[in-house]
Amino acid sequence: MLWRVKPNGLAYAAPNGLSPSASKRLCRNAWALRLPSLPVRRPPNSSEARMRTSSSRRALSTFGASASAAAVDGSAGAIRASSSLLATTKYAPHIASSTANSAATASKREVFISGPEMVTINPEHSKCNVSVRQYSSIMGIEKQIMNKDLPSTLFGRVLDGSLDAALIIDQDSRIGYLNAAMLALSGYTRDELIGQPLDGLLPDGMASQHRRYVHDYVSTGAISAVLGHVREFELRERGGAMIPIELKALDLGVEDSVQYFGAFLVDLRQRRAEQEKTAALLAQLEQEAMTDPLTALPNRRAYDAELARVAARSRRNKSPISVGVADIDHFKNVNDTYGHPVGDVVLCEVSKAIERAARGTDFVARTGGEEFGMLLPDTAIEMAGVVAERMRKAVEETSVTTPDGACIRVTISIGLAPLAPDAAPDAALASADAALYQAKNQGRNRVVS
Numbered sequence: 001m002l003w004r005v006k007p008n009g010l011a012y013a014a015p016n017g018l019s020p021s022a023s024k025r026l027c028r029n030a031w032a033l034r035l036p037s038l039p040v041r042r043p044p045n046s047s048e049a050r051m052r053t054s055s056s057r058r059a060l061s062t063f064g065a066s067a068s069a070a071a072v073d074g075s076a077g078a079i080r081a082s083s084s085l086l087a088t089t090k091y092a093p094h095i096a097s098s099t100a101n102s103a104a105t106a107s108k109r110e111v112f113i114s115g116p117e118m119v120t121i122n123p124e125h126s127k128c129n130v131s132v133r134q135y136s137s138i139m140g141i142e143k144q145i146m147n148k149d150l151p152s153t154l155f156g157r158v159l160d161g162s163l164d165a166a167l168i169i170d171q172d173s174r175i176g177y178l179n180a181a182m183l184a185l186s187g188y189t190r191d192e193l194i195g196q197p198l199d200g201l202l203p204d205g206m207a208s209q210h211r212r213y214v215h216d217y218v219s220t221g222a223i224s225a226v227l228g229h230v231r232e233f234e235l236r237e238r239g240g241a242m243i244p245i246e247l248k249a250l251d252l253g254v255e256d257s258v259q260y261f262g263a264f265l266v267d268l269r270q271r272r273a274e275q276e277k278t279a280a281l282l283a284q285l286e287q288e289a290m291t292d293p294l295t296a297l298p299n300r301r302a303y304d305a306e307l308a309r310v311a312a313r314s315r316r317n318k319s320p321i322s323v324g325v326a327d328i329d330h331f332k333n334v335n336d337t338y339g340h341p342v343g344d345v346v347l348c349e350v351s352k353a354i355e356r357a358a359r360g361t362d363f364v365a366r367t368g369g370e371e372f373g374m375l376l377p378d379t380a381i382e383m384a385g386v387v388a389e390r391m392r393k394a395v396e397e398t399s400v401t402t403p404d405g406a407c408i409r410v411t412i413s414i415g416l417a418p419l420a421p422d423a424a425p426d427a428a429l430a431s432a433d434a435a436l437y438q439a440k441n442q443g444r445n446r447v448v449s
């Protein structure tokens with residue numbers, strides 16, 4: 001059983017027996033480590049063997065504890081406390097005799113405690129920033145755990161079989177441990193990486209920065225933006241390609257005067273691909289939601305959104321806008337004479353003609369059955385009249401030939417209105433509608449403003 005107590009007084013515990021469900025619950029609170037499907041057994045090579053012997057094994061066990069408390073190491077320091085906490089708490093001698101920890105842990109004010117009972121670390125209830133209740137039971141628990149005598153190799157097996165990549169480096173950034181997932185991610189063999197500097201796995205320019213972080217941390221305790229946090233980086237795999245990863249780097253403490261660091265790495269490629277797919281799907285949906293499927297022009301929703309956008313811009317810039325409404329004349333006759341599918345073709349040709357006649361900055365939408373909306377930004381009503389007349393003429397000159405060889409020509413009527421910078425867009429649209437009504441009444445195929 002291993003308790004991890006955070007500075008806010010919350011503690012996370014692994015239940016006895018480390019049942020998969022309980023461990024999974026714990027993993028929800030931890031980052032990265034998932035239960036391995038099958039522990040992988042393989043003889044360690046010499047460098048790993050060094051890492052796994054005596055005190056170095058404790059770095060590995062601390063690494064496991066940081067991940068999810070999914071395994072127990074009876075020989076590891078059962079109680080871990082920061083040196084600053086040790087200096088101030090009256091239990092310091094006992095804790096200190098259990099373990100030593102690094103300055104980094106001190107600054108994070110984290111205390112790791114092994115034991116089956118809850119231990120509360122409450123920063124508010126003590127002048128020395130911690131109060132430890134049930135301390136005496138901790139010492140007893142530690143004894144129990146020591147007696148339990150679980151083999152410390154369990155930690156290595158858990159990490160070996162983790163689905164997430166894991167590695168351990170020393171203070172010289174030399175790789176001391178990699179699990180199978182890390183090898184699969186990097187594309188290297190174990191022998192190619194063990195004992196080698198981490199540099200080859202880092203992106204260009206990161207190696208020197210990484211070394212500086214490690215050096216500053218080891219020599220002055222300066223915590224980098226990386227240590228203890230989940231960050232997104234890139235990993236250079238064997239073929240040179242950069243793999244997006246999520247990384248959590250951990251201080252594993254000092255063992256035999258050597259500072260160790262661990263890291264869990266999660267391959268982000270699949271997540272990124274899914275995110276891109278979702279983004280593309282959303283963009284497509286948004287596009288579809290704003291587009292008229294028959295003519296491929298922006299639809300009413302898009303027109304309203306664009307009207308609100310240009311109206312706001314016009315208020316800021318005090319620039320004139322003109323709005324227009326165009327309607328095909330006697331379109332019912334086209335449908336009645338040639339049928340609805342031919343009417344659709346005519347609608348498409350009319351929309352193309354209007355669009356062709358518009359300027360690059362104008363916005364044309366199909367706002368209803370045989371109705372089109374126009375937005376003409378930075379355009380006074382006189383110039384809007386010129387553009388609308390061009391549109392009207394373009395439609396008049398358009399013809400559609402039916403499969404029977406009949407030639408269909410239609411015309412449009414257009415109503416225009418100015419949108420004053422401080423006026424409501426709806427009022428301008430109503431004025432344009434009124435002008436269209438007038439154009440229809442005056443005989444159609446004309447522009448009225």
Ligand SMILES: Nc1nc2c(ncn2[C@@H]2O[C@H](COP(=O)(O)OP(=O)(O)OP(=O)(O)O)[C@@H](O)[C@H]2O)c(=O)[nH]1
Nearest residue numbers: 327328329330331332333335340341343344369370
């Ligand atoms: N083919 C086709 N026809 C449509 C579509 N949407 C609306 N219409 C038709 O457009 C016609 C509109 O008819 P009316 O509102 O009477 O207007 P109009 O015949 O154009 O006469 P005025 O507007 O007064 O000149 C109707 O016959 C609708 O069925 C469409 O998507 N496709």
